[in-house]
Amino acid sequence: MPPVALEGAARSTARRPSDRRTGRGQATCERLRRVAACLFVARGYAGVSLDEIVQAAGGSKTNIYAFYGGKEGLFVAAIEDALGEVLRPLTGADTRGLALEEGLTRLGRALLDALLTPEALALHRTLIGETGRFPRLGAAWYAAGPATSQRVLARFIAEAGGQGAEEAGGREAARLARLFHDMVAGDLQHRALFQSQPASADERADAVAAAVRALTAVMARGG
Amino acid sequence: MPPVALEGAARSTARRPSDRRTGRGQATCERLRRVAACLFVARGYAGVSLDEIVQAAGGSKTNIYAFYGGKEGLFVAAIEDALGEVLRPLTGADTRGLALEEGLTRLGRALLDALLTPEALALHRTLIGETGRFPRLGAAWYAAGPATSQRVLARFIAEAGGQGAEEAGGREAARLARLFHDMVAGDLQHRALFQSQPASADERADAVAAAVRALTAVMARGG
DNA sequence: CATGAATGATACTACCTGGTATCATTTCAT
DNA sequence: ATGAAATGATACCAGGTAGTATCATTCATG
Numbered sequence: 001m002p003p004v005a006l007e008g009a010a011r012s013t014a015r016r017p018s019d020r021r022t023g024r025g026q027a028t029c030e031r032l033r034r035v036a037a038c039l040f041v042a043r044g045y046a047g048v049s050l051d052e053i054v055q056a057a058g059g060s061k062t063n064i065y066a067f068y069g070g071k072e073g074l075f076v077a078a079i080e081d082a083l084g085e086v087l088r089p090l091t092g093a094d095t096r097g098l099a100l101e102e103g104l105t106r107l108g109r110a111l112l113d114a115l116l117t118p119e120a121l122a123l124h125r126t127l128i129g130e131t132g133r134f135p136r137l138g139a140a141w142y143a144a145g146p147a148t149s150q151r152v153l154a155r156f157i158a159e160a161g162g163q164g165a166e167e168a169g170g171r172e173a174a175r176l177a178r179l180f181h182d183m184v185a186g187d188l189q190h191r192a193l194f195q196s197q198p199a200s201a202d203e204r205a206d207a208v209a210a211a212v213r214a215l216t217a218v219m220a221r222g223g
Numbered sequence: 224m225p226p227v228a229l230e231g232a233a234r235s236t237a238r239r240p241s242d243r244r245t246g247r248g249q250a251t252c253e254r255l256r257r258v259a260a261c262l263f264v265a266r267g268y269a270g271v272s273l274d275e276i277v278q279a280a281g282g283s284k285t286n287i288y289a290f291y292g293g294k295e296g297l298f299v300a301a302i303e304d305a306l307g308e309v310l311r312p313l314t315g316a317d318t319r320g321l322a323l324e325e326g327l328t329r330l331g332r333a334l335l336d337a338l339l340t341p342e343a344l345a346l347h348r349t350l351i352g353e354t355g356r357f358p359r360l361g362a363a364w365y366a367a368g369p370a371t372s373q374r375v376l377a378r379f380i381a382e383a384g385g386q387g388a389e390e391a392g393g394r395e396a397a398r399l400a401r402l403f404h405d406m407v408a409g410d411l412q413h414r415a416l417f418q419s420q421p422a423s424a425d426e427r428a429d430a431v432a433a434a435v436r437a438l439t440a441v442m443a444r445g446g
Numbered sequence: 447c448a449t450g451a452a453t454g455a456t457a458c459t460a461c462c463t464g465g466t467a468t469c470a471t472t473t474c475a476t
Numbered sequence: 477a478t479g480a481a482a483t484g485a486t487a488c489c490a491g492g493t494a495g496t497a498t499c500a501t502t503c504a505t506g
Contacts, residue, residue: 022452022503044352046269049493060454061495071494129267129352131417138417146413179437182409183402190369193351194361214402214441221440245473245482272463283484284465294464 028059029067037078041122045075045130072134079137082123083144089114090149100160100219101212107156108184108208111149115185116192116199124193146181153177161219176215183211251282252290260301264345268298268353295357302360305346306367312337313372323383323442324435330379331407331431334372338408339415339422347416369404376400384442399438406434 035057039048050061050071068074093110095103114120123141131138154177158170188199188207199207244252258280262271273284273294291297313333318326337343346364354361377400381393411422411430422430 024503025453028453050495051493058454060456062453062455065495066453125351125354128348128416131348131419132266135419138419142413142417146410150410175433178410179406179433182405186405186409187369187373187401190365194354194365196354196358196361210398210402214437217444218437218440221444247473248483251483273465274463281484283486285483285485288465289483 025063028057028063031057032059032063032067032074033078033081036074037082040075040078041082041119041126044126045071045133050074075130076134076137079123079127079134080140082119083140086117086120086123087114087145087148090152093152095156095160098160100157101216103156103160104153104180104212104215105208107153108180108211109204111153111181111184112188112199112204112208115189116204121192149185150174150177150181153180176219179218180211180215183214184208248286248290251280251286254280255282255286255290255297256301256304259297260305263298263301264305264342264349267349268294268356273297298353299357299360302346302350302357303363305342306363309337309340309343309346309368313375316375318379318383321383323380324439326379326383327376327403327435327438328431330376331403331434332427334376334404334407335411335422335427335431338412339427344415372408373397373400373404376403399442402441403434403438406437407431 032053036048036053039053039056050064053074054061054064064070064074068077090107090110093107095106098106127137127141154170154173157176157180158173161173161176184207188204191197192199255276259271259276262276262279273287276297277284277287287293287297291300313330316330316333318329321329350360350364377393377396380399380403381396384396384399407430411427414420415422
């Protein structure tokens, strides 16, 4: 999946003196975005100052205002960059030809591993706090996160789902995917976000196993 | 459920010139906390200044430092106040004697109605952003939120749960409660938090119905 | 190589905010 | 009633930050 596009909003306020940009300029532009992403994700929008970003990345505030139009533009561009990375392991998982339970287990573990990464959790925290100021980012996060996960899961369920799933078409697979997604991620994600308890590998495996059993039960009985 | 106690941490930095407090003092102390709760919940810790709180609530910054020790103390006290209110409708729901599906439906709707309240969503957003600075508040939120919901659900499931549930004791009921909780709340809460789409009454009813069907399927088949 | 634009370093400006100090006013116990 | 303590209003301080301006330096292109 390509990174979600926010071009219009992000760049609208940016003053582009011209499109002739030096190679050096291009490089610092990207360096600023990368460094800003790390800092913003780790400490939130208000917790990072432009001076700090510049000091860590090189270049100068001149670049930030020329390229991104200001702090908000840089924030949007930086977060936008970071979004695509979060679910990489899930979207990259190969489940072709696997049996239902085996594939669900593999996808569930990949999902948990992706969601409970320190980076994913930090991004989640940062984003949720700024959804009011940057609604587009919130929508982009949902699209890149839960929506993407559910799509991947639904595709596999529709393929491997035997009896009940294919009858009602993709609609039913999507519903099952959402249930599975929430059963796998819900509680462990909450605990990680609020209690700072990382959830051991055993707990993750248990959660996935429980969700797999539950989903197969639902499918067998026509939930 | 009593409001979660954070006395030690919250008040530790507060300078109490003495315990003789005027009636007027007591009143403004509470007024400050109430007003601060509204503002903090709506706009986050960094988004509200002490001057603004004082201007809205009356009194003066002197009170804040005398009663709460500073901005952080006031924040903790204010959020602590707000926590108890969130799940009131769920903990107050009466499901005695109801059949399994009927009770689950009622509890599920109460849960969604509580979680998707604008105030609950705002509180969620504010808290998640400040979990790093105030870990105790994050834990308190989990205890007052998901943990409490799951306990209420588990109790009902253990009572009404017929065949499978009581065999394995409360352990199994707790597992089922967690699955149900996550199936009901997971996706709609995510969408509300990130997409600012409030989820219509129909969507809520559908989500609850799907979760109820799924849980009964799991219980019938021994998930 | 020369020139003008792009970039970098830096200083500066408003502005805001948490926290403290000051002093007038109110409250309450005696 | 009265005086000490609590409270309120206000001004002030120190620190920090987004954004702008300035000017030297570097780059790309003819």
